[in-house]
Amino acid sequence: MTYCLGVVVDEGLLMVADTRTNAGVDNISCYRKLHILSDAPDRQLHLACSGSLSVSQSVLGHLAGHPGLADASSLFDAAEIVGKVLHDGNRALRDAHAGEKCTGASLLLGGRIGDEAPRLFQLYPEGNFIECKPDLPYLQIGETKYGRPILDRVITRRTPLAAAVKVAFLSFDSAMRSNLSVARPLDLMVLPSGAAEATILRIEQDDVYFNELSRRWSAALVQAAATMPDPWFMDEGRSCPLPNPVSALRAL
Amino acid sequence: MTYCLGVVVDEGLLMVADTRTNAGVDNISCYRKLHILSDAPDRQLHLACSGSLSVSQSVLGHLAGHPGLADASSLFDAAEIVGKVLHDGNRALRDAHAGEKCTGASLLLGGRIGDEAPRLFQLYPEGNFIECKPDLPYLQIGETKYGRPILDRVITRRTPLAAAVKVAFLSFDSAMRSNLSVARPLDLMVLPSGAAEATILRIEQDDVYFNELSRRWSAALVQAAATMPDPWFMDEGRSCPLPNPVSALRAL
Incomplete structure (x- = not known):
């Protein structure tokens, strides 16, 4: 498995991907999933891959x-081309499996061509795709569920780009903590609106910022949970249910 | 889908289950998933069901x-009986599907027989099972991933029972917010260590405590995220990457 995330906010686009591949838990490797297709000032094309590594590499x-x-002439046009190539790659794998179930690849394509604002597309294994829109300013592929609650609660289109990068890291921290199939190093691409070039960097296992963020976030969650009110039906002092709560409830 | 959670802490056992069943998103219903097999003082047996509703009802x-x-004479003995019945129910469904893929049922069995401390078992579709142990004081079935990060960070065997109920609700809140296949009403069972009877109650859509918890938790997460430090490589004032960050990184 893997986890890739793209976020589009007013200030720009970011994409993050982990680097873990696994065929079972006893065959774990590290492969880059976030790739630069083009980094010219007028043509920023970045691709994140999840699923079959052979299909991703073929694409x-x-x-x-x-x-x-x-x-x-637009990222939409580029997505149609990438979608066609992805469709062909997945179909070849499916044909080779002759009807047996097989996992193809899914992609996120982000970037900008010419004067466009940064855009983000999710390409399904069949090659069809959707674009990220303001109502839900992110797209995910791979092991998406662990890292989704924090995105749903915090990120909106108006979130500053720096804060969006931070929350994206928190989303990955949740996924990596609960699931072995997502792991560092992480690759990050940030493309601010109007910027000529993207920032691309790798977050290693010993990254001081990420480790500090992870530590503080865990502490903040524990602290936040501690400040939440206990259930009314639990006796505060003894930490056990109130006497005859079922009867009490029935009487309500 | 559905989501069921059991937690065993020093102070006792709790189980929570939602009530949503769905066959596709256009066929949604409400069925109780948390059932009382026995509520005698010396024999507390509670069952949470996920997966095929027909198999669960057959079991x-x-x-x-x-x-x-x-x-x-022990919850382990009861788990062997329940496992055998579950195995038979799932096998009958699989045989009826004649080799086609089908989803059976999974179960959580919690409770206590005689003087036992409260115990919790997870029963796989094949009928084999595992017991919850102190290193990981919870077990989940169904739509488990959204609600897991908060459990992994906050719950230990020493968490007070009232706090464990609260964190279990937060786990369900995360799952329900991000996934339509988990929904209220929730059913809760709390069995404190040494208590003769369990507390059983239902959390409805308009539950004042749950709604307040959900609201405060969202606010606390947004607040906690805001207090985390922004990435060092993003320019604080302009919220965009530092000038030439890639070159700067290569120079490190």
Whole structure:
């Protein structure tokens, strides 16, 4: 498994991907999942891959030097090209499995062509895709569930880009803490609106900022939980239910 | 889908289950998933069900008045009986599907027989089972992932029972907020160590305590996220990456 996240806020776009691949828990490896298709000032194309590593690598191989990507006049046009290549790669794998269940690849495509504001697309294994829109300013692929509650509560289109990066890291911290199939190093791409170039960096296992964020976040959650009111039906002093609570409830 | 959670702490046992069943999103119903098999003072047996509703109901039907449950001298013995009935129910469904993929049922069995401390078992569709142990003081079935990060961070065997109920509710709040297949009403069972009877109550959609907890928890998370430090590589004032961060990083 893996976890990839893209967020679009007013101030720009960010994408994060982990690097863990696994075929069972006894065959774990580290592969980059966040790739640069183009980093020219007028053509920022970034791809995050989840699912079959062979399909992802096949897609990257077929996209390398693909003339359509250099000619595409919008990220939507680029997504159609990437979707076609992804469809072909997944279909080839499915045909080779001859009807047996197999897991293809899913993708996030983010970036900008020309004067566009940064955009983000999620491409399904069949090659069709959706674009990230303001009502839900993020898209996820892979092991998405552990890291979703914090996104649903905190991120909106108006979240500052720096805060969005921070919350994206918190989302990954939750996924990595509860599931072995998501792990550091993380790769991060940040493309501010109007910026000519993207920031790309890797968060290693010993990253001081990430480790401090993780430590503080755990402490903050424990502290926040402690300040929540205990259930009214539990006796505060003895930490056990009130006498005859069922009868008491029935009487309400 | 559904979500069921059992927690064993030093002060006792709690179990929570939602009530949503769905066959697709256009066929949603409300069914109780947390059932009392026995509530005698010396024989507390509580069952939470996830997965196929037909198998769960078949299991409950076969367990009703089952002589083995009245004779079992420990919760382990009861789990073996329940496991056998579950195995048979799932096998019948699988046979009826004749090799096609089908989803059986999984169970949590919690309670106490005689002078035992409260115990908790998770029963897999095949009928084999594991017991909850102090290193990981909870077990989950169903839609487990959204609600797991808060459990992993906050609950230990020494968490007071009232606080464990509260954190269990927070776990359900996260699952319900991010996934339609988990929904209120919730059913709660609390069995304090040494108590003769369990507390059983239902948390409805308009439950004042739960709604206040949910509201405060969201606010606390947003607040906690706001107090976390922004990434060092994002320019604080302008909320965009530092000038030439990639080059700067390469120079490190």
